[in-house]
Amino acid sequence: MKKEGVPAFAGTTIPGLAGIAAVAVYSYFFLHAESQAAVLGLVAAAVIGVPVLGRLGWLSRVGASLAQHRAAGRIGIAVALLIVIALFRSEHFAMLMLASVLFYTIACLGLTVQFGYAGVVNFAGAAFFGVGGYTSAVLGAQLPHIAVLVIGGLLAALLGSVLILPILRTRGHYAALITVAFGILFRTFIEVNDALGGPQGLQVKGMNLFGWDLNTPIGEWSFYANYVLVALALAALAFVLVRRLERSWVGLNLDAVRLDETACAVFGIDVARWKILAFTIGNFLAGVAGAAYSMMTGFVAPNSFTFADSLIMVSIILLGGVGSLWGVALAAAIVLVLPEKLQALQEYRFLLYAVLVIIILLARPQGLIPRRARDYFA
């Protein structure tokens, strides 16, 4: 989406808000659809409809409008989300899905800082997510849960720091190997470690924030609705953090490190420092998300943190568009909700992801919502 392509009437907020409303209505029908035929029909509508709208130029109008009115867009999205939450407040499944999408979004925002900004690959996202999960399993009974969330993030960052030296000394494929090895090491370790429950895993206590027990439903609401609200707050925090980071001089340095390490070093940018920062922040976010997510699901087991799960996180980032924050949220929703809704595909879930990512890499490597170029004067 280039500047010169912006039509004259893009000055209003209407196309942007209409776009948000359309997505909200679509999500409503999608979450509501019971029969496989309805779900398939909606999927087909999106697969055919979105490219058609793109051809008609509507998508670029929505994009331009949202780019010009960021505040209005954000408020619109928050309101739309709250309306969807209010509509589904008593349905366990829809609420569980929404909360999972939000927690995964937080973790993938962390990976975006590493991979999308600083260019540090991390194929162990699920492992750092798992560090957070096991933290809440072990400490959940003793400490206030807000502290557990922070400790989960800190422990993930701390464990990640073990990898910093090898990652800094290596590049490209060699660096990828280190995170792959770590992901497998972590999973094997918790699987054989009896103190952490072995293959059966551990129970996790439900979240309790300042005396508010999230597992007790409010009135007729599903108790998952509580988690959705907490997840929404956390995701908003993470989103603001990552967005501020991106737009600051820190983000500028991170981008420079990703694009050309040699040139950075020549210009006096400390490559090691920015890589460490990005890697640590990313793992922290993944750890926090993992800690909160496990409190919601109530248990942790090695099978939830496999290499395949790390690959799912990487595919979320790639599907959304590397470095694009809204892309992450959209892709997390697609990747997590679609297979749950299409029961027929449940069994073929991993195969479906894999083929989807391959097609995207071949046909649209920039992802669904490509990251925009920096624009400080919009």
Add this chain to the structure above:
Amino acid sequence: MDVGVLGQYIANGLMLGVIYALVAVGFTLFFGVLDVIQFSHGDVLTVGAFTALATYAALTLAGVASPWAQLAVVLLVAVAAMALLGALIAKYLVLPLRNAPPLNVLLLTLMLGAALRESVRLFYPQGANPKPFPRLLPADALALGSFSLRLDSVLLLIAGVGAIAAVHLVITRTRLGLAIRAVAQDAETARIMGIDFERVVLITFAIGSGLAAAAGVMNGLYYNEINFSIGLLLGVIGFSAAVVGGLGNIYGAILGGFLFAALQTIGAVLLPAIFPGLPSAYRDVFAFAAVIGFMAWRPTGLIAERTAERV
């Protein structure tokens, strides 16, 4: 420790080393010609092992009873099929991404690996369960005191070393090998010299994937069991071995394969000895931790790839 048990560990370690080296040589060959990591290599191995199993079932139905004939046909079909698969992967998935960021190729092949793995699980009859792999080699054992040397292990070891030696000969002594080395050194110049770049790449992928199929069959014959996820771990180990040895170097890959097997064996022997009560399952944790530590020490492997960055 008892000498017999120690001998058993060493024999087992050597066996693992050969299998890892076979996989690692594939990684290093691919990296040599295209500078890419073909991460679905491990899953090509799985598909090769399952192809062998299916061929065996077909042979049994056809009434071929001689184990040697069965073995020859099974191995031939598996290697040929995987060589073809490898060439197809190169032509339709890896070469089109030649000018994309290297990470995209890594991701694409990771996902292809997942797709292959899932396809075996979903579409092979009862593919989700472990499958018994037929014993096609004589099961005689030679007793040396408390150490019994299995004849099939010796044969497998010889076959594995033979396969690696054959590939080595092809690479160093033939015109084809010369072309592969030329492409690895400088694809652009090789083209100017009249080398058919795409053909060389496809043949290299075929050779590497054929080796993976051989490794898959060896793995099946040795453990007498295969399942759909053997390739994941073997692929990661083979990749680690290739990287530890130094990518693009065939000797490095062999060295790395045996080194990784040694690390696992040391982990299995020493860890329980030092920390009593620690299960030997920690040997993989130990081996991967050692790999990570090793990469911090020698970031480009034992036999380092020579890189000069053009700015």
